[in-house]
Amino acid sequence: MAKPNSGVTAVKRWSWALIGMALFLLLWTMASLRIGNAVLLPKPQSVLFGFIELLRDGSLLSDILASLRRVIGGFLIASAIAVPLALLMAFSRPVNLLLSPIVGFLRPIPPIAWIPIAILWFGIGDPPSYFITALAAFFPIFINSFAGGNAVRPEHVHAARSLGAGPRALFARIYLPSAMPMIATGLRIGLGQSWMAVVTAELIAAQSGLGYMIQANRLSLETSLVLVGMCTIGLLGALMSVALEALERHVLIPWNQA
Amino acid sequence: MALESYLPLSLKVVFTERSRPPGAADVWTPSRKPPGHPTDQGRIEGRGLAMRFDTKSGPVVALDDLDVDIRPGEFVALLGPSGCGKSTLLNLIAGILKPSSGKVSVDGKPVKGPNPDCGIVFQNHSLFPWMSVLENVAFGPRMLGRADPVGTARTFLSLVGLEKQALAWPSSLSGGMQQRVGIARALATYPPVLLMDEPFGALDAQTRSIMQEELLKIWSQFKTTVIFVTHDIEEAIFLADRVVVMKTIPGGIKRQVPIDLPRPREPSMIKSELFNRYRGEIFELIREETLKVFRNSD
Numbered sequence: 001m002a003k004p005n006s007g008v009t010a011v012k013r014w015s016w017a018l019i020g021m022a023l024f025l026l027l028w029t030m031a032s033l034r035i036g037n038a039v040l041l042p043k044p045q046s047v048l049f050g051f052i053e054l055l056r057d058g059s060l061l062s063d064i065l066a067s068l069r070r071v072i073g074g075f076l077i078a079s080a081i082a083v084p085l086a087l088l089m090a091f092s093r094p095v096n097l098l099l100s101p102i103v104g105f106l107r108p109i110p111p112i113a114w115i116p117i118a119i120l121w122f123g124i125g126d127p128p129s130y131f132i133t134a135l136a137a138f139f140p141i142f143i144n145s146f147a148g149g150n151a152v153r154p155e156h157v158h159a160a161r162s163l164g165a166g167p168r169a170l171f172a173r174i175y176l177p178s179a180m181p182m183i184a185t186g187l188r189i190g191l192g193q194s195w196m197a198v199v200t201a202e203l204i205a206a207q208s209g210l211g212y213m214i215q216a217n218r219l220s221l222e223t224s225l226v227l228v229g230m231c232t233i234g235l236l237g238a239l240m241s242v243a244l245e246a247l248e249r250h251v252l253i254p255w256n257q258a
Numbered sequence: 259m260a261l262e263s264y265l266p267l268s269l270k271v272v273f274t275e276r277s278r279p280p281g282a283a284d285v286w287t288p289s290r291k292p293p294g295h296p297t298d299q300g301r302i303e304g305r306g307l308a309m310r311f312d313t314k315s316g317p318v319v320a321l322d323d324l325d326v327d328i329r330p331g332e333f334v335a336l337l338g339p340s341g342c343g344k345s346t347l348l349n350l351i352a353g354i355l356k357p358s359s360g361k362v363s364v365d366g367k368p369v370k371g372p373n374p375d376c377g378i379v380f381q382n383h384s385l386f387p388w389m390s391v392l393e394n395v396a397f398g399p400r401m402l403g404r405a406d407p408v409g410t411a412r413t414f415l416s417l418v419g420l421e422k423q424a425l426a427w428p429s430s431l432s433g434g435m436q437q438r439v440g441i442a443r444a445l446a447t448y449p450p451v452l453l454m455d456e457p458f459g460a461l462d463a464q465t466r467s468i469m470q471e472e473l474l475k476i477w478s479q480f481k482t483t484v485i486f487v488t489h490d491i492e493e494a495i496f497l498a499d500r501v502v503v504m505k506t507i508p509g510g511i512k513r514q515v516p517i518d519l520p521r522p523r524e525p526s527m528i529k530s531e532l533f534n535r536y537r538g539e540i541f542e543l544i545r546e547e548t549l550k551v552f553r554n555s556d
Binding site for chain 1: 352354371372373374376377378380383384386387388389397398401402427428429443444447449
C-alpha cells in the first residue's frame with residue numbers, strides 16, 4: 001500500500017544510492033592512484049572509455065547477447081522442467097518418495113563441478129553453457145516450487161469443493177495460485193544463479209559471451225576491459241532482477257502486495 | 259427451478275435484470291411461491307455419528323454415537339467449550355471429515371465430501387487471495403456452470419453491501435468485510451445448507467453484533483438451513499431457533515434449548531427477561547462442561 005510520504009522516501013532513497021555510488025567511485029579512484037598500475041587496477045574513467053570503445057565496435061553487444069541467450073535459454077529449460085516436476089512431487093506421495101533422495105543427492109553438487117562433464121558431453125560453445133545455466137537455475141526453482149505446492153491451505157480446498165470445483169479446477173485455480181508466490185521466489189533466485197553460472201561456464205567452456213571476453217582480456221592484460229565485462233555483468237544482473245520483480249508484481253502474483 | 263424460491267422479490271428483480279444473458283430467458287422462471295418462503299430443502303440427518311481421533315496419548319472420542327435431525331430452514335447454533343466436538347460435527351456434515359462410524363445425509367443424499375449442497379463459511383482466511391472479491395463470489399456459480407456468474411456475484415455483493423469493493427483484492431479488506439464476502443460467496447450457489455464455523459470469532463464486539471443482525475436479515479430472505487458454531491452464548495441465543503449445547507469427554511449433545519424469542523430478532527431483546535433466562539440456563543450447562551475439562555486436565 002502506498003504511504004502518503006512514499007514520494008519523499010523515494011527521493012531520499014535515490015539520493016542515498018547516488019551518494020553511495022559516488023563514494024564507491026571515489027574510493028576506487030583513490031585506490032588506483034595509490035597503486036599507480038593500470039594492469040592491477042585501472043581508473044574508473046579508463047573503464048568507461050573501454051566501455052564506450054567496446055560498444056562502438058559492437059563486440060560488447062554481441063557478447064552480451066551471447067550470454068543473455070544462454071541464461072534465458074537455460075532458465076527457460078530449467079523452469080519448464082522444475083516447476084511441473086516439483087508440483088507433481090508435492091501432490092503425489094509416491095513421486096515424492098521416489099525423487100526425494102535423488103534431489104537430495106544431486107543438489108549439493110555446485111554447477112561449476114558439472115563443467116568438465118558438460119564439456120565431455122557437449123564439447124565447447126553453446127550446448128555446455130545451456131546445460132550449466134539450466135542446472136544452476138533448476139534447484140532453486142525446484143525447491144521453492146515444491147514448498148509452494150505444499151503451501152495450499154485446506155480451507156481453500158474445502159471451500160472450493162463446496163463451491164463445486166472438480167479436480168481440474170482445483171489444480172488450476174486453487175493449487176497453482178497457492179504455489180505461485182513460492183514459484184516466483186524460485187524463479188527470481190534461479191535466474192540469479194543462472195546468470196552467475198553463465199560467466200563461470202564461459203570462462204572455461206565457450207568462445208563468446210561476457211565470461212569469455214573477461215578471460216580473453218585477462219590474457220592480453222587489458223584489465224580495464226576485464227572490469228568493463230565485470231561491470232556489465234553486475235549491471236545486467238541487477239536489471240534482470242528488477243524486471244523479474246516487476247513481472248511478479250504485475251503478472252505472477254499481483255495479489256501478494258503487503 | 260426450486261432454487262429460485264430462495265430469492266426474495268426485491269432481489270429477484272435485480273437478479274433477473276442483471277444476470278439474464280440474451281437467449282437464456284427460460285433459465286430464471288418466475289417463482290410462484292411468495293418471497294422468502296421456506297422450501298423443503300436443507301434437511302440434515304445424522305445417525306449414529308461417532309468420531310475418534312488417534313493421538314499420541316491414545317484415542318480421543320470427539321463424538322460418540324450422535325443422532326442429528328435438523329429441519330429445512332432451521333437456524334441451529336452449536337455451542338460449547340473448546341474440545342466439545344462442535345467443529346467436528348460441522349465438519350462431518352460438510353464432508354470435510356469422514357465419521358469413524360455412522361452416516362450423514364442432506365435431503366436424503368449421503369454426504370461423501372465437501373459439495374455444493376453445503377455452503378461453508380470459515381472463521382477466517384478462506385477467501386482465495388489470488389482472486390478479486392468479485393471473482394471469489396463468482397467462483398461457485400462459475401464452477402457449477404450457472405448462467406452469468408459475474409452478474410450473480412454482483413447481486414450477492416450488493417446484498418452484503420460490498421458492491422464498491424468488487425474489484426479489490428481480499429487482503430485489502432477489513433476482517434468484517436472479508437467475512438461478508440465469505441457469506442456472499444457461500445450463498446451465491448444457493449446451497450440448501452449454510453455451515454458457519456465461528457464466522458465472527460475473529461471480529462471485534464461491535465462489528466460482530468452488526469454482522470449478527472446482517473446475517474439474520476439475509477437468512478430471513480433465503481431461509482437456508484444454517485448451522486452456526488460458536489462459543490459465545492449470547493450470539494447463539496440471539497441468532498438461533500435452537501441452541502445445541504455440546505458436552506465433552508466423550509463429545510456429544512448435552513442439552514438442546516429451543517429459543518422462543520420472536521422474529522425478527524432485535525438487539526434490544528438481549529436485555530429481555532426471556533433472553534436472560536436462556537443465558538442463565540445455558541451458562542450453567544457450559545460451566546459444568548468447562549469445569550469437567552478443567553479438572554480432567556489437572
